[in-house]
Amino acid sequence: MQENMDRLQLQLKEDIDRAQDFQQLDNIRVRYLGKKGDITLLMRNMNQLSPEQRPVFGKRLNELKNTAETMLEQRKKELYGELSVKRWESERVDVTLPGKPFNPGRKHLITVVLQEIEEIFTCMGFKIAEGPEVELDYYNFEALNMPKDHPARDMQDSFYINREILLRTHTSPVEVRTMQAQAPELPVRIISPGKVYRRDDDITHSPMFHQVEGLVVDKGITLADLKGTLLLFAREMFGKDRDIRLRPSFFPFTEPSAEVDISCIACDGKGCRICGGTGWLEILGSGMTHPRVLEISGYNPEEVTGYAFGMGVERIAMLKYGIDDIRLFYTNDLRMLSQY
Amino acid sequence: MKVPYNWLREYVDIPYSPEELAHRLTMAGIEVGSVQVFAPLGENFVAGKIGALSLHPNAQNLQVVTVNTGNGLLNIVCGAWNIKKGDMVPLALPGAVLPGGKEIRTAEIKGVSSPGMLCSAGELGLDIVQEEEGILILNEGCSPGTRLTDILFINEPVLELDLTPNRSDCLGLLGVAREVAAQTGGKIKISAVEVEERGRDIRELTSVEILDPELCPRYTARIMEGFKIAPSPLNMQLRLLSVGIRAIYNLVDVTNYLMWETGFPMHAFDYDKLEKGRIIVRRAHPGEEMVTLDGVTRTLDPEVLVIADARVPVGLAGVMGGEYTEITTATTRLLLEAACFNPVNIRKTARKMNLPSEASQRYEKGVDPEAAIFAQNRAVRLIQETAGGEICRGIIDNYPRPYRVPRIDLRVKKVEEVLGYDVSEREITGILEGLGLEVEAGSPPAVSSPRSNPAGAIYKVEVPSFRRDLYEEIDLIEEIARIKGFEKIPLTLPVGVLTSGRPSRERRVLDRIRDVLVGCGLQEIITFSFMNPRLFDELDLPPDDFRRNAIKLQNPLSEEQGVLRTTQIPNILQVMQYNFNRQVDNQLIFEIGKIFLPAETDSKLPLEKMLVSLALSGKMPQNDWQNTPKPLDYFYLKGILEALLNSLGIKEYRWEAGQLPFLHPTRGATLVVNDQEAGFIGALHPAALEKLQFRQDVYLAELSTEAFLNSVSLSPSFKPLPRYPSVLRDVAFTVPEKVNAGDIMQGLKECGGKLLEDIRLFDVYKGTQIPQGHLSLAFALTFRHSERTLKDDEIDEIQEAMEQFLHDKYAAILRKL
Ligand SMILES: [Zn+2]
Numbered sequence A: 001m002q003e004n005m006d007r008l009q010l011q012l013k014e015d016i017d018r019a020q021d022f023q024q025l026d027n028i029r030v031r032y033l034g035k036k037g038d039i040t041l042l043m044r045n046m047n048q049l050s051p052e053q054r055p056v057f058g059k060r061l062n063e064l065k066n067t068a069e070t071m072l073e074q075r076k077k078e079l080y081g082e083l084s085v086k087r088w089e090s091e092r093v094d095v096t097l098p099g100k101p102f103n104p105g106r107k108h109l110i111t112v113v114l115q116e117i118e119e120i121f122t123c124m125g126f127k128i129a130e131g132p133e134v135e136l137d138y139y140n141f142e143a144l145n146m147p148k149d150h151p152a153r154d155m156q157d158s159f160y161i162n163r164e165i166l167l168r169t170h171t172s173p174v175e176v177r178t179m180q181a182q183a184p185e186l187p188v189r190i191i192s193p194g195k196v197y198r199r200d201d202d203i204t205h206s207p208m209f210h211q212v213e214g215l216v217v218d219k220g221i222t223l224a225d226l227k228g229t230l231l232l233f234a235r236e237m238f239g240k241d242r243d244i245r246l247r248p249s250f251f252p253f254t255e256p257s258a259e260v261d262i263s264c265i266a267c268d269g270k271g272c273r274i275c276g277g278t279g280w281l282e283i284l285g286s287g288m289t290h291p292r293v294l295e296i297s298g299y300n301p302e303e304v305t306g307y308a309f310g311m312g313v314e315r316i317a318m319l320k321y322g323i324d325d326i327r328l329f330y331t332n333d334l335r336m337l338s339q340y
Numbered sequence B: 001m002k003v004p005y006n007w008l009r010e011y012v013d014i015p016y017s018p019e020e021l022a023h024r025l026t027m028a029g030i031e032v033g034s035v036q037v038f039a040p041l042g043e044n045f046v047a048g049k050i051g052a053l054s055l056h057p058n059a060q061n062l063q064v065v066t067v068n069t070g071n072g073l074l075n076i077v078c079g080a081w082n083i084k085k086g087d088m089v090p091l092a093l094p095g096a097v098l099p100g101g102k103e104i105r106t107a108e109i110k111g112v113s114s115p116g117m118l119c120s121a122g123e124l125g126l127d128i129v130q131e132e133e134g135i136l137i138l139n140e141g142c143s144p145g146t147r148l149t150d151i152l153f154i155n156e157p158v159l160e161l162d163l164t165p166n167r168s169d170c171l172g173l174l175g176v177a178r179e180v181a182a183q184t185g186g187k188i189k190i191s192a193v194e195v196e197e198r199g200r201d202i203r204e205l206t207s208v209e210i211l212d213p214e215l216c217p218r219y220t221a222r223i224m225e226g227f228k229i230a231p232s233p234l235n236m237q238l239r240l241l242s243v244g245i246r247a248i249y250n251l252v253d254v255t256n257y258l259m260w261e262t263g264f265p266m267h268a269f270d271y272d273k274l275e276k277g278r279i280i281v282r283r284a285h286p287g288e289e290m291v292t293l294d295g296v297t298r299t300l301d302p303e304v305l306v307i308a309d310a311r312v313p314v315g316l317a318g319v320m321g322g323e324y325t326e327i328t329t330a331t332t333r334l335l336l337e338a339a340c341f342n343p344v345n346i347r348k349t350a351r352k353m354n355l356p357s358e359a360s361q362r363y364e365k366g367v368d369p370e371a372a373i374f375a376q377n378r379a380v381r382l383i384q385e386t387a388g389g390e391i392c393r394g395i396i397d398n399y400p401r402p403y404r405v406p407r408i409d410l411r412v413k414k415v416e417e418v419l420g421y422d423v424s425e426r427e428i429t430g431i432l433e434g435l436g437l438e439v440e441a442g443s444p445p446a447v448s449s450p451r452s453n454p455a456g457a458i459y460k461v462e463v464p465s466f467r468r469d470l471y472e473e474i475d476l477i478e479e480i481a482r483i484k485g486f487e488k489i490p491l492t493l494p495v496g497v498l499t500s501g502r503p504s505r506e507r508r509v510l511d512r513i514r515d516v517l518v519g520c521g522l523q524e525i526i527t528f529s530f531m532n533p534r535l536f537d538e539l540d541l542p543p544d545d546f547r548r549n550a551i552k553l554q555n556p557l558s559e560e561q562g563v564l565r566t567t568q569i570p571n572i573l574q575v576m577q578y579n580f581n582r583q584v585d586n587q588l589i590f591e592i593g594k595i596f597l598p599a600e601t602d603s604k605l606p607l608e609k610m611l612v613s614l615a616l617s618g619k620m621p622q623n624d625w626q627n628t629p630k631p632l633d634y635f636y637l638k639g640i641l642e643a644l645l646n647s648l649g650i651k652e653y654r655w656e657a658g659q660l661p662f663l664h665p666t667r668g669a670t671l672v673v674n675d676q677e678a679g680f681i682g683a684l685h686p687a688a689l690e691k692l693q694f695r696q697d698v699y700l701a702e703l704s705t706e707a708f709l710n711s712v713s714l715s716p717s718f719k720p721l722p723r724y725p726s727v728l729r730d731v732a733f734t735v736p737e738k739v740n741a742g743d744i745m746q747g748l749k750e751c752g753g754k755l756l757e758d759i760r761l762f763d764v765y766k767g768t769q770i771p772q773g774h775l776s777l778a779f780a781l782t783f784r785h786s787e788r789t790l791k792d793d794e795i796d797e798i799q800e801a802m803e804q805f806l807h808d809k810y811a812a813i814l815r816k817l
Helices: A002-018 A022-033 A036-049 A055-092 A109-123 A151-155 A171-181 A223-238 A291-296 A313-322 B016-028 B173-184 B235-244 B250-262 B343-353 B358-367 B368-388 B412-419 B423-433 B473-484 B505-519 B532-539 B569-580 B636-648 B684-689 B705-711 B741-755 B792-811
Strands: A135-136 A165-167 A188-197 A208-219 A244-251 A254-263 A282-289 A305-312 B002-004 B029-037 B045-055 B062-069 B074-076 B088-092 B106-107 B112-114 B156-162 B197-201 B208-210 B218-225 B267-270 B277-283 B288-290 B297-298 B305-308 B313-316 B332-341 B392-393 B396-398 B407-411 B440-443 B458-463 B587-597 B606-617 B652-656 B662-675 B676-685 B700-704 B727-736 B755-767 B774-785 B814-815
Touching: A002 A036, A002 A055, A002 B407, A022 A036, A036 A055, A055 B587, A109 A208, A109 A291, A109 A313, A151 B156, A171 A188, A171 A291, A171 A305, A208 A223, A208 A313, A208 B473, A223 A244, A223 A282, A223 A305, A223 A313, A223 B297, A244 A282, A244 B173, A244 B473, A254 A305, A254 B473, A282 A291, A282 A313, A305 A313, A305 B156, B002 B235, B016 B029, B016 B156, B016 B173, B045 B074, B045 B368, B074 B112, B074 B587, B156 B235, B173 B250, B173 B423, B208 B218, B208 B396, B218 B277, B218 B368, B218 B741, B235 B774, B250 B267, B250 B358, B250 B368, B267 B313, B277 B332, B305 B343, B305 B423, B332 B358, B332 B368, B368 B392, B407 B473, B412 B423, B412 B473, B423 B440, B423 B458, B423 B473, B440 B684, B505 B587, B505 B606, B505 B636, B505 B705, B569 B587, B569 B700, B606 B636, B606 B705, B636 B662, B636 B676, B636 B700, B662 B700, B662 B705, B676 B684, B676 B705, B700 B705, B727 B792, B741 B755, B741 B792, B792 B814
Parallel strands: B197 B392, B208 B277
Antiparallel strands: A135 A165, A188 A208, A208 A305, A244 A254, A254 A282, A282 A305, B002 B156, B029 B156, B045 B062, B045 B088, B062 B074, B106 B112, B218 B332, B218 B392, B218 B396, B267 B332, B277 B305, B288 B297, B305 B313, B407 B458, B440 B458, B587 B606, B606 B700, B652 B662, B662 B676, B676 B700, B727 B774, B727 B814, B755 B774
8 A cells, every 4th residue: 555655656756747738737636636536546445444554544645645736736837937938929919019999089179179168167157058040130139239220230241041030140149038038037147159150251250150158147247257257267278377458349239348368378478470479369259248238138237237258169279279270170171170 | 440650640649659559559449450661661762852964875765864962963874754953853872672672773874874763653662643754753842862751751650450330430540649649648739720711602602402311410511613633742642542542633632631530531523513503412313323433323212312413413422422523624613522421321322332432431330520610621721732722701511410419427336336446536537538528527316226326426428529439328437447448457256146057958968979979989070050952952852851941041152051951961971072082981970960940930030950960981990900891881870879879868769761861762761769750870872972973882860859858868767786697598580581670679579578688689691591582580688587587498488479479470480590
């Protein structure tokens, strides 16, 4: 028996040394330690031994089993070292080959900019208000203090469907509609984004473009509040170093009215080609809501005041992304759109 | 409006450089678009006095002129013959650069050295009128050697104003001067004009009758005689030229000069051509004709206001004079008109006749009625100075609708309420008075209600006629802020109750749609809301299709933008065409936008519907070194729509085969969501492909969000995770080719009931192993019970029911796998 075991151990060592891969090694394990393996069988046959022999033999057998496991483990480690070098070599990939192409689509640049503007204002508590793109003359002009034959109508050459219906030339009619629906409740705090239409077509004008207008009506709203709001917007949109300046201007639906410039994003106000040397870039129009507009919309101008502003989204996008022809937005050249 | 800096200085002192003036005006709301120098001229141009003239020894067509340069005499070779001894002429000395870029050097001309050149107006870049061609003759008043830029009104910085429509007062230099004065506290330098009248009384010569005072609130006339028609003095011509007006001759030039100075357009008639010497301001008779100054015969209607003599119209009021009564060199007496007309009427006439002019532009915005007499007197004086002649005694002033000075209450408290900062009472009166307004401290409010009458002083403010844009309190508040300077406004933020800025559900749905489509690899595009109605024909849209009933624009920019779109497909196809032409072969695009459908009546607004439209063409994006690219197809697009519907939480929908607009007759389907048609999907019709010259298939889908908006669930409720295992079964059926896979799946679903968790079609086979005219559909079925483990025989039972049902209904036979 003892002899048997010694032989077995020798045999085992020989076999293990000869094993060239994990599979062979595993076969050896099965052959010796598996359910029907040699060592297992010896252990199973222990009960045939006399009670005196059993402890001695059992101890020896346990040693043998432990030795076998150690040797297998040892050899496995050796093999691992030998084999892995070959294996890694055979499993090499060229990590510089291109990855699988995933072409995520993109939003149109105007959508990107529009959503950014919307986000800035909605985070300030402005609600988004919407309205029809084909509008009544009344909402587009009359309710905004531009009666028929008002010369200011020339500022916005319009597309007409018939005498009373036209494509809206700005999103201001949405402000009137919102106020009329809400009056006399306070506050009104909205932006109205959307498409607008004017009969113009050149490098800086497109017959269709996008606007975001804003309106706040409440007790005690002032021109200073407008300036503060716009500075906040300019810095969110164009960076925290921006300055703004207000220049007096004229819009029929606001008074006082102001054009708003930001310090040039290209030269930081020093003066360059983009800002025409002035150091300033015009980005929007604004003003205090005209008392008559408040009145038409159901608010008492003696009790409340309001401010309003409006910007062209394309203009903002052109400034921010350095695009010099507005028509590029509607050519929909996929080579351009996929850049953003 | 062009404002020559030095011309403006005749009316007001300007303590600023042209650039600084431009900046200050801009910051006060008078936007200066640019400052450009009129007739820039460099160094080495001086006035020279002609001395002796002699023929060139070697050339018949040249002469040699001795010129006194103030610094000695020079012999200059000259080819012009309009000069004589004693004339003062422009001399370009060596080193001078002509406006064309040519540099003057001492030149040898046919053997005679010429250290300089005598210049014509053209050589100096000046487009002026002269009695004789040739060298420009200067005023004798100057001395030899004076620099030309010191004599002539050239090198003049000209400010180009971009005026807002309310500031028509700045359409005259005097208005701009007042604006400057308001800022500097300066005074206007020009005052009333004295006129020396002589000869006959104007009332013996003419009468003015206004038949429609609404259209003509004031008409003034003067008559002059004995003048000499000739080119205007050089500097007057240059002034006009610097604002873009070409001089003609003195009488006309004076009226233009006056218009620029006062903003008041004037017109001169040949008095002797006026029937009975009379003026009647009236509406034209229907069909009445008149030849205007430009030689065009115009047919008039009663909407047009005319200036007529006793018989016929002699001018379109405020727009253009008539040819017959035009001033000519033969004119000996003139009637000068300074009148006010209704701005709207002038605008309509100018539009209708397509005759925009400097004059009509001013009338359209309204001219200062109180300035008429001043303009008349300035004009006749200037005519006298430039053309001589006598001014007949008296002036006709027909003024049926006199200007009423508005008195505005200005509450000091309101100023602060609007602007958000304190302006002192002294500052307020100072600013308003500086603008020429009369400010008078008013009485405190009789009834003092805290709301309608904020406490504080109230001023009564009177507005002069030249600022007719100011007529209510808010106008004055704006003036105060404007002159004080917007840069003084503090920065504050509105305070008040919190409001939520969260987007509406519909907007969030649209955002979700956009995000999903972008995630599926589609590029968003935005096309115009207009379209070309001819594309309906190109795309063979049936004549009765509702999309053909598109709303027409009355005044489109072009036929291609003639109607409002009723579908986004045609515009999208144009975008594809554009990109195909630029070698972009793989296109996966979508647009989210509105279409417009006519309302029942014209007085109602059209219906606006939001559409989501998709288009694909080219190869699948799975195009790399491991995969051969496959062409995009119907199922790729359908998969995107299914992903979209899935992420919108829409479960109840089906696809119905059918013949659809734009689409291949057997490759199109209608999407039905909750039994409502929601849109279509399919391959573009091959005939359309051909017309558009597309070389590859295009797949299209267009959905109306309205149809499924209510079915969207943006935040579905939690479904507990399964606690018992599922059982998977693969089954395949041989079915006749005509049977739709969708019907088979529907059958499986019905038979599977609640236990059938999922069906996936994983193979469609057609070939030798199955009978002709049939195909094999293989499905992976997932069964699960939510409360216990399923037993095999339960599933066997369901599967048998499926087999039976599909066999009976579709002659489908279960295949042994
Ligand atoms: Zn710059």
